[in-house]
Amino acid sequence: MSARTPAEGPIDGTESREDVQSRVRSRLRALRADRGLTLAEAAGAAGMDPSSWSRLESGARRLTLDHLPVLARALGVTVDDLLEVRVAPDPRVAATPTTRDGMTFWPLNHHPTGSGHHAFKIRLPSDRREPMPREHEGHDWLYVLSGRLRLLLGEEEFVLRPGEAAEFDTRTPHWIGVVDEPVELIGLFGPSGEKVHLRG
Structure with missing residues (x-):
């Protein structure tokens, strides 16, 4: 009984057809070589003659x-393996909290090496009321989720409510605390700010 002749619809996708064709042909050769299969052995497993396999390669x-499924089965791999599908990395952030000076920080983005802002969800306890201003290089950005946030910036004091945001040059002495109840906010810190706020 002869093997079914594959339909002639071309491989398609986000890459150009020629790029996909070239990549799969390279994979065919590499996988067959890795398994130590001759053209005749691979073709036999696929139910085709060696010349057909050779022309595909x-x-x-x-x-x-x-x-694709015929060739993949003959080589003992999945179609994804044959196509060398690139699996996207897990986008989830491991949100292991850090607590310092009574404040709890949950990371909201991956921490790349080098510069760039890092995002945190921050919870301030209700007893964070004694100002201890600090200053460092960079800019901080804050967005209040719940509670009323006290922001001391130089000689000025501001109260931010849920839905309000602030951005400031951190070379100005600054401090954040609560008016009464606990506060939750989103904060963006540069490398210097993260070092000061999370590591001291």
Whole structure:
């Protein structure tokens, strides 16, 4: 009984057709070599003659979608392996909290090496009321989620309510605390700000 002839619909996707064709042909050759299979052995496992397999590897015959499961089974891999599908990294952030000076920080983004702002959800306890201003290089950005936030900036004092934001040059002495109840906010710190606020 002869094997079914694959449909002639071309492989398609976000890459150009020629790029996909070239990548799959390279994978065919590499996987067959890794398994120590001759053309005849690989073709036999796929139910085709060696010349057909050779033409697919060389590009003399175009690969189609229906070829993929047949070729993958013959090589003992999945279609994704044959296509060398690139799996996206896990986008979730491991939100292990850090507590310092009574404040709790949950990271909201991955921490790349080098410069850039790092995002945190921050919870201030209800007893954070004694100002201890600090200054450092950079800028901080704050957005209040709940509670009323006290912001001391130089000689000025501001109260931020839920939905309000502030951005300031951190070379000015600054401090954040609560008016009465606990406060939750989102904060963006540069490398210097993160070092001061989280590591001291």
